[in-house]
Amino acid sequence: MTSLWQRIKNQKPWAKVLEIQAIFLMMVGAALAVGGKVSVDHTNTLEFCVSCHEMKDNNYAEYSHTIHAKNRTGVKAICSDCHVPHEFIDTMIRKARASNDVLQHMLGTIDTKEKFEARRLEMAKKVWLRMKQTDSKECRNCHDVKAMDPEMQGKTAQTQHKKLLNGSRTCIDCHYGIAHKEPEGGVEPQDVLDEATHKQPG
Structure with missing residues (x-):
């Protein structure tokens, strides 16, 4: 110096x-x-994700009873594992878009159970479509189809996972209710995902 x-x-x-x-x-x-x-x-910590009551009382309360939160092996996935990309640029884009969540928190958009349920379908659609567009990349950070043992799966799972290998299906096509309650309102998640597929170029 x-x-x-x-x-x-x-x-x-x-x-x-x-x-x-x-x-x-x-x-x-x-x-x-x-x-x-x-x-x-x-x-990206669980503590930060549940620091606002909207997430703690709704999303986290549902997630805490699922296999991603508690299971026989003790391996768990937290909010950021599924909702935040692992690549730097994609993470920064996701964080920038998440600033809207802060705005909605300040506006009180979903600050009651009733408001949250009224907008559940709208919020779910955004997540489903994003995961469809990324080929369920967040799921694949932990789940490797090639490492799966088909003999330990049911017949339906075996059939669907073969479609993952050939690219005709992605994780979110079947596992849209894996961590959170499915929205009510007469809209099937698969209809939303199929519509997204038809809108994609090519």
Whole structure:
């Protein structure tokens, strides 16, 4: 550090200013990078996800009784495992879009059980469609179809999982009620997913 300061002192005034500015900008950049990483990691924790009562009293209450929360092996998936992409750029995009959740919290859009149920289908559709578009990438971070043992599955599961291998089906096509209650209102999740498939180009 001393030699760096000596080098700066021996330079011309304009060069000193530029070098000091460059060092300052690098330090700011490093601080932002570290701060950003800490923030992303914190917002991916279960504690953060259930810090607002909308999630704690509805989504988390349902999830806590499912196999993703408690099972014989003790392996669990938390909110961010299923709802936040693992790749950096996709994570940043998802976090930016999630800022709308903060806005809706402040507006009280789903701050009661009744309001939540009234909008459950709308919210579920968004998640179903996103997972359809990503080929259920979040599921595949933990579940590897090639590593499955068909002999330990029922006949229907064997048939459907073969479709995963050839690309004609994706996880969310069948497992849309795996962690949360299905919405009421006469709309079948599969109809929503099939409609999304027809809208996709190609």
